[in-house]
Amino acid sequence: MEERLVDRQHPDVSDAEPEVFGVFFDRWRDPIRRSLALAVGDVAVAEEAVDEAMARALASWEKVGRYERPEGWVYRVGLNWARGVFRKRRYEIVSQLDPDSNPSETAFPDVDVIEAVGRLSLPLRAVVVGRYYLDWSTREVADALDIPEGTAKSRLSRALRRLERTLEREV
Amino acid sequence: MTRLEERIRSNLHAAGRHLPDSPAPQPSGRGRLPGLRGRWRGPLVAAAAMAAVLVALGGVVLFRGLAPDPPVGTVEAVTLEEFEAGVMDAFGALFEAPGFQATQVKVFGTGEVEHTWLDYRPGPGERSDPASWVVFGVVEAGNDYRGAITVMVDGSYYTARYISPMTPADTIWSENDQPAPLLSVVPLQVVTAYPFDFFDEYAYFFGTVFDDFSAEATRQETAAGGTRWTVTYSPSPDITVTEHWHVHPDGHLEAHTFERTGPELRMGIDARHVGSQPATARIDFALLTDPAPHTPPEARTPVDPSEFGLPSDFPGQEGTAPPA
Numbered sequence: 001m002e003e004r005l006v007d008r009q010h011p012d013v014s015d016a017e018p019e020v021f022g023v024f025f026d027r028w029r030d031p032i033r034r035s036l037a038l039a040v041g042d043v044a045v046a047e048e049a050v051d052e053a054m055a056r057a058l059a060s061w062e063k064v065g066r067y068e069r070p071e072g073w074v075y076r077v078g079l080n081w082a083r084g085v086f087r088k089r090r091y092e093i094v095s096q097l098d099p100d101s102n103p104s105e106t107a108f109p110d111v112d113v114i115e116a117v118g119r120l121s122l123p124l125r126a127v128v129v130g131r132y133y134l135d136w137s138t139r140e141v142a143d144a145l146d147i148p149e150g151t152a153k154s155r156l157s158r159a160l161r162r163l164e165r166t167l168e169r170e171v
Numbered sequence: 172m173t174r175l176e177e178r179i180r181s182n183l184h185a186a187g188r189h190l191p192d193s194p195a196p197q198p199s200g201r202g203r204l205p206g207l208r209g210r211w212r213g214p215l216v217a218a219a220a221m222a223a224v225l226v227a228l229g230g231v232v233l234f235r236g237l238a239p240d241p242p243v244g245t246v247e248a249v250t251l252e253e254f255e256a257g258v259m260d261a262f263g264a265l266f267e268a269p270g271f272q273a274t275q276v277k278v279f280g281t282g283e284v285e286h287t288w289l290d291y292r293p294g295p296g297e298r299s300d301p302a303s304w305v306v307f308g309v310v311e312a313g314n315d316y317r318g319a320i321t322v323m324v325d326g327s328y329y330t331a332r333y334i335s336p337m338t339p340a341d342t343i344w345s346e347n348d349q350p351a352p353l354l355s356v357v358p359l360q361v362v363t364a365y366p367f368d369f370f371d372e373y374a375y376f377f378g379t380v381f382d383d384f385s386a387e388a389t390r391q392e393t394a395a396g397g398t399r400w401t402v403t404y405s406p407s408p409d410i411t412v413t414e415h416w417h418v419h420p421d422g423h424l425e426a427h428t429f430e431r432t433g434p435e436l437r438m439g440i441d442a443r444h445v446g447s448q449p450a451t452a453r454i455d456f457a458l459l460t461d462p463a464p465h466t467p468p469e470a471r472t473p474v475d476p477s478e479f480g481l482p483s484d485f486p487g488q489e490g491t492a493p494p495a
């Protein structure tokens with residue numbers, strides 16, 4: 001079991017002051033970019049989305065920087081921005097994966113699983129990626145997406161049922 | 172964590188590591204941040220267009236068919252986030268069903284100006300794009316009459332279109348690279364512009380418009396145990412818009428109504444349909460429990476609307492006429 005991404009990459013920026021935005025940016029831009037790519041299925045859109053969200057975070061850093069988890073806010077803002085752009089594009093993240101990247105560190109993912117995640121609706125994918133890629137708790141995912149925790153749990157439950165059905169069908 | 176969850180988690184992590192790095196090195200902080208200017212343009216234009224479309228509607232909703240279960244409980248104020256989550260989950264339930272149909276009616280003054288049908292029945296493995304297995308029809312009644320049916324099957328679009336006066340040549344299927352652009356001239360399109368936007372247009376609308384229009388939301392139980400979500404907002408000081416979202420006790424969306432009150436407007440895609448006339452809209456949804464998948468229509472053959480879940484008298488058939 002690998003260590004939690006949050007633990008590995010999340011510094012103690014929860015009590016961040018506005019002047020440490022640079023620290024927050026360096027720590028969270030890449031994991032959120034990758035999360036958005038997995039959620040929306042497009043690396044280029046994710047790239048723009050995270051920059052857009054980070055720019056908005058900077059613009060409001062005096063307020064956002066005092067949030068308990070500003071990275072959750074950036075994830076949500078990035079998703080909201082990306083879904084406007086993403087409306088007319090298909091989920092094609094598998095074709096954008098690079099088999100040669102990190103070859104010694106990890107096996108290439110099971111394409112069936114990633115494609116099954118891609119078949120979920122964006123609201124469900126956003127919860128799944130937050131929970132299983134960013135390794136946030138459902139409470140943290142709910143906070144990030146600004147939805148009630150019960151909604152996050154029901155979306156996660158629904159997503160898992162659909163993933164189970166899809167993956168069973170493809171066995 | 173279950174085995175399924177472990178499997179999803181490990182593969183998402185593997186996928187995340189195999190994503191390409193950012194094209195540029197990541198210097199820290201502000202120097203790398205992009206300007207906001209260009210990014211806002213697309214979303215804002217889309218939002219403004221949708222807002223213009225929506226505020227052009229108004230008047231009293233004219234219900235067709237069965238009215239949704241009436242609300243009986245007390246009206247409870249909710250946050251916009253709760254409202255959005257409730258409605259989006261109801262949408263999600265629709266899209267998780269084996270299929271569903273939707274009918275939309277828009278009315279100006281005393282006459283219907285547009286009917287839209289949507290028939291969604293994804294095949295196995297096709298849920299990633301709501302365009303799959305969608306049948307989409309729209310009819311505009313009035314002085315000029317335009318209509319179209321779009322079918323998307325396996326990534327290919329098939330379109331039959333009608334422009335008054337109808338001719339037999341207009342009523343055959345043709346295969347296209349894109350959804351029928353003809354739809355772009357139909358007034359007051361919200362969900363009707365492109366079938367694959369059906370879900371995301373709503374999702375996007377929530378996050379973009381309501382926040383800016385001083386929206387307030389409420390929730391009310393219905394007699395059968397469902398929920399009616401209501402949002403009221405003011406796109407301008409003299410205009411009030413009220414939308415109701417009726418959620419079936421099973422959790423899926425069953426109706427969406429739209430009402431607008433306010434002064435005369437001169438906004439809209441088609442100027443013939445804006446002004447002082449009252450206008451309304453309503454969409455009804457019905458689940459399909461075991462829908463047979465659609466098959467692609469054969470190009471250059473006559474249209475048979477009934478094959479695609481559309482009303483048998485859907486205009487385009489010889490001898491049929493637009494709705495009065």
